[in-house]
Amino acid sequence: MGTRSKKEETAPRYLRKRRRVRESLIQTFLYFCAGVSILTTLALVIVLGEESWLFFGSHEVDLREFFTTTVWQPAIGRFGVWPLVNATMMTTTIAMLVALPLGLAVAIYLSEYASERARSVLKPTLEILAGIPTVVYGYFALTFMTPLLRAIFGDNVVEIYNTASAGMVMGILILPLVSSMSEDALSAVPRSLREASYAMGATKLETAVQVVVPAALSGIAAAFILAVSRAVGETMIVAIAAGAGPAFTFNPFKAAETMTGHIVRISGGDLSYDSIDYNSLFALGLLLFLITLTLNFISRLFVERFREVYE
Amino acid sequence: MNTPVKCRVYPLEGYLPEGESLQHQIALRHRKGKVWHWLFLTSTIIGIIVLTALLYNIIDQSFGLVVVQNQIDPETLAINGVPLENLTKEQLVSILEQYVSKGVMRRLESEIPFAVRDWENVYQLVQERVIRPEIVLTWRLTESILHRNEIAALVAEQYPKGKLQFRAWINPDFIRGHQSSVPALAGVRTAILGSLWVISITILVAFPLGLGAAIYLEEYAKDNVVTRFIQTNISNLGGVPSIIYGMLGLAVFVRALEPLTSGAIFGVGDPATANGRTVLSASLTLVLLVLPLLITNAREAIRAVPRSLREASYALGATRWETTWHHVLPYAMPGILTGTILAISRAIGETAPLVVVGASTFVSLDPASPFSKFTVLPVQIYQWTSRPQSQFRHVAAAAIIVLLLLLLSLNSFAVLLRNRYRRSV
Numbered sequence: 001m002g003t004r005s006k007k008e009e010t011a012p013r014y015l016r017k018r019r020r021v022r023e024s025l026i027q028t029f030l031y032f033c034a035g036v037s038i039l040t041t042l043a044l045v046i047v048l049g050e051e052s053w054l055f056f057g058s059h060e061v062d063l064r065e066f067f068t069t070t071v072w073q074p075a076i077g078r079f080g081v082w083p084l085v086n087a088t089m090m091t092t093t094i095a096m097l098v099a100l101p102l103g104l105a106v107a108i109y110l111s112e113y114a115s116e117r118a119r120s121v122l123k124p125t126l127e128i129l130a131g132i133p134t135v136v137y138g139y140f141a142l143t144f145m146t147p148l149l150r151a152i153f154g155d156n157v158v159e160i161y162n163t164a165s166a167g168m169v170m171g172i173l174i175l176p177l178v179s180s181m182s183e184d185a186l187s188a189v190p191r192s193l194r195e196a197s198y199a200m201g202a203t204k205l206e207t208a209v210q211v212v213v214p215a216a217l218s219g220i221a222a223a224f225i226l227a228v229s230r231a232v233g234e235t236m237i238v239a240i241a242a243g244a245g246p247a248f249t250f251n252p253f254k255a256a257e258t259m260t261g262h263i264v265r266i267s268g269g270d271l272s273y274d275s276i277d278y279n280s281l282f283a284l285g286l287l288l289f290l291i292t293l294t295l296n297f298i299s300r301l302f303v304e305r306f307r308e309v310y311e
Numbered sequence: 312m313n314t315p316v317k318c319r320v321y322p323l324e325g326y327l328p329e330g331e332s333l334q335h336q337i338a339l340r341h342r343k344g345k346v347w348h349w350l351f352l353t354s355t356i357i358g359i360i361v362l363t364a365l366l367y368n369i370i371d372q373s374f375g376l377v378v379v380q381n382q383i384d385p386e387t388l389a390i391n392g393v394p395l396e397n398l399t400k401e402q403l404v405s406i407l408e409q410y411v412s413k414g415v416m417r418r419l420e421s422e423i424p425f426a427v428r429d430w431e432n433v434y435q436l437v438q439e440r441v442i443r444p445e446i447v448l449t450w451r452l453t454e455s456i457l458h459r460n461e462i463a464a465l466v467a468e469q470y471p472k473g474k475l476q477f478r479a480w481i482n483p484d485f486i487r488g489h490q491s492s493v494p495a496l497a498g499v500r501t502a503i504l505g506s507l508w509v510i511s512i513t514i515l516v517a518f519p520l521g522l523g524a525a526i527y528l529e530e531y532a533k534d535n536v537v538t539r540f541i542q543t544n545i546s547n548l549g550g551v552p553s554i555i556y557g558m559l560g561l562a563v564f565v566r567a568l569e570p571l572t573s574g575a576i577f578g579v580g581d582p583a584t585a586n587g588r589t590v591l592s593a594s595l596t597l598v599l600l601v602l603p604l605l606i607t608n609a610r611e612a613i614r615a616v617p618r619s620l621r622e623a624s625y626a627l628g629a630t631r632w633e634t635t636w637h638h639v640l641p642y643a644m645p646g647i648l649t650g651t652i653l654a655i656s657r658a659i660g661e662t663a664p665l666v667v668v669g670a671s672t673f674v675s676l677d678p679a680s681p682f683s684k685f686t687v688l689p690v691q692i693y694q695w696t697s698r699p700q701s702q703f704r705h706v707a708a709a710a711i712i713v714l715l716l717l718l719l720s721l722n723s724f725a726v727l728l729r730n731r732y733r734r735s736v
């Protein structure tokens with residue numbers, strides 16, 4: 001503090017910047033609040049990393065077996081992650097088969113076709129779907145969708161717990177996410193592009209599909225990828241309706257347990273700390289965390305790209 | 312532009328349709344447009360149909376005909392003509408002693424001494440252990456209405472002792488009742504109280520933290536590497552699946568901070584259950600879960616405050632905090648509150664993280680402090696849904712109605728609050 005500027009020294013005392021204790025205390029508190037998010041991330045990485053380290057470090061497990069074998073039976077010390085990952089991929093794929101076409105169609109309808117009045121009714125109604133707790137969707141999958149599927153395809157084809165009904169209901173849950181993000185991207189396309197297309201004699205459909213959708217493509221892609229990430233991390237629907245017990249199957253009408261479903265089922269029971277079961281959950285958690293983080297990252301890259309073009 | 316424009320190639324290349332073929336083609340294109348218009352509209356309607364199906368399914372399951380059979384007729388239990396509901400607690404206990412084996416009595420006594428139990432509790436015990444009304448068959452609402460006569464005939468034939476009655480699975484007793492392993496007597500009281508406890512503490516902690524972070528990022532932070540890092544970090548946290556937060560809560564709040572979350576350092580925890588799987592652990596887990604959403608919402612509300620408001624305040628000599636507190640926050644408050652309530656309604660419906668953190672499967676006592684064992688509505692719904700007995704499906708449906716009503720009232724409260732604030736600013 002030795003080198004004060006000349007100006008400050010000659011300024012009258014009452015004009016100098018006073019130090020305010022209260023202000024700086026408050027600022028410190030606010031800084032701490034913002035820092036909590038960083039602490040959370042740190043804690044996440046440490047917890048998941050440490051327990052997974054213990055898991056892979058134990059003599060019962062080796063990394064190669066974890067990623068290459070297809071039997072997950074902690075009771076006999078078999079830890080091959082593929083049955084769980086496969087079930088997750090199945091439910092996610094089925095959910096996407098429902099959510100992507102429907103979501104995109106809804107987005108196109110709301111942004112290109114619907115009148116202002118229809119929009120003001122339809123949009124909030126669809127958003128209710130996003131606000132319903134996922135456990136309710138799980139109930140719906142088990143008590144409505146599964147009986148429906150069994151009535152259509154026959155009781156001996158469709159098991160009581162199956163990935164198809166869980167995936168389809170998950171698709172409905174994710175639909176509002178896809179539609180509202182895609183709609184944002186569609187409405188960000190400048191009006192002039194549409195006018196130009198109409199001026200060339202294109203119909204509404206041709207304008208929407210051949211001009212507006214391609215122009216909004218990176219935003220739509222972002223929505224799709226985020227939807228995949230959401231489906232991978234979704235838990236309660238699969239925990240209730242997809243089945244309990246890892247199974248390596250490609251039949252959507254058979255029961256199979258996803259990564260999230262497995263974590264919830266095992267940790268819901270009596271679990272002793274520092275057991276291999278406990279640690280294995282964190283290894284699954286780490287895998288889940290890395291998958292969703294990557295997907296979210298890619299999704300954000302796409303969003304930034306379409307922002308660049310039109311803003 | 313001299314790059315060649317790619318166009319749609321029509322059947323006859325280099326030849327534009329005219330006259331009749333042009334008319335034909337235009338009509339074709341418009342027809343195609345109409346068909347797709349309907350397809351887009353149908354997709355939108357499918358969403359609404361599913362929503363309707365979901366609500367219909369829940370209501371369908373929560374009402375309907377049931378056949379009830381009592382093991383012991385309650386009228387035979389009346390003492391000197393006084394019906395069971397009017398007996399004193401002591402008389403009820405003596406009935407229990409008469410019908411229930413000594414071992415069971417001892418177990419009940421050791422759970423909670425009879426001297427401490429209130430009348431309601433003992434009455435419920437008599438219902439559960441002595442009268443044992445058993446629902447033997449259930450129907451859904453639509454079945455009950457459409458096939459009423461067939462059902463009546465079936466019951467008369469197969470359950471001559473049973474009584475066919477219409478049952479609303481959601482009823483005052485269901486809301487007031489404690490948990491029970493008998494579906495017909497199961498209640499949702501501890502779960503509602505648990506949800507309220509967990510959510511209140513979540514709000515108390517998350518609101519100041521989230522608002523503080525939002526104020527910092529919008530009003531104080533300079534645009535530098537650290538700030539951008541915090542922002543990216545928050546949006547990353549927003550995309551982490553909720554179950555991962557549950558694992559974080561399990562490792563940090565339940566295990567590492569057990570002395571704090573079980574209340575042991577304050578000496579107030581229940582030594583019998585003090586294992587960190589408490590209301591407090593659940594709340595703190597949910598705090599971390601909702602913070603990213605809360606911060607993002609609050610930031611948007613603060614960003615919408617016009618710059619001129621701040622400039623005017625600074626011009627009058629106010630400090631940064633005075634400007635924020637007296638001018639920015641009141642203006643942004645409706646938005647902040649709406650955002651907070653949205654975040655909270657997400658927390659109320661969260662199930663997976665709380666199962667991982669360790670919601671208890673059976674809580675017979677109301678939660679009394681942040682250090683109590685806990686269960687919450689969605690976890691209770693999950694447990695009932697995953698039981699094999701079909702009657703628990705009806706109970707779960709009733710609990711879902713309670714949960715949805717809770718969410719609905721919370722959201723309407725948000726709208727009211729916003730309108731009120733908007734008028735006063």
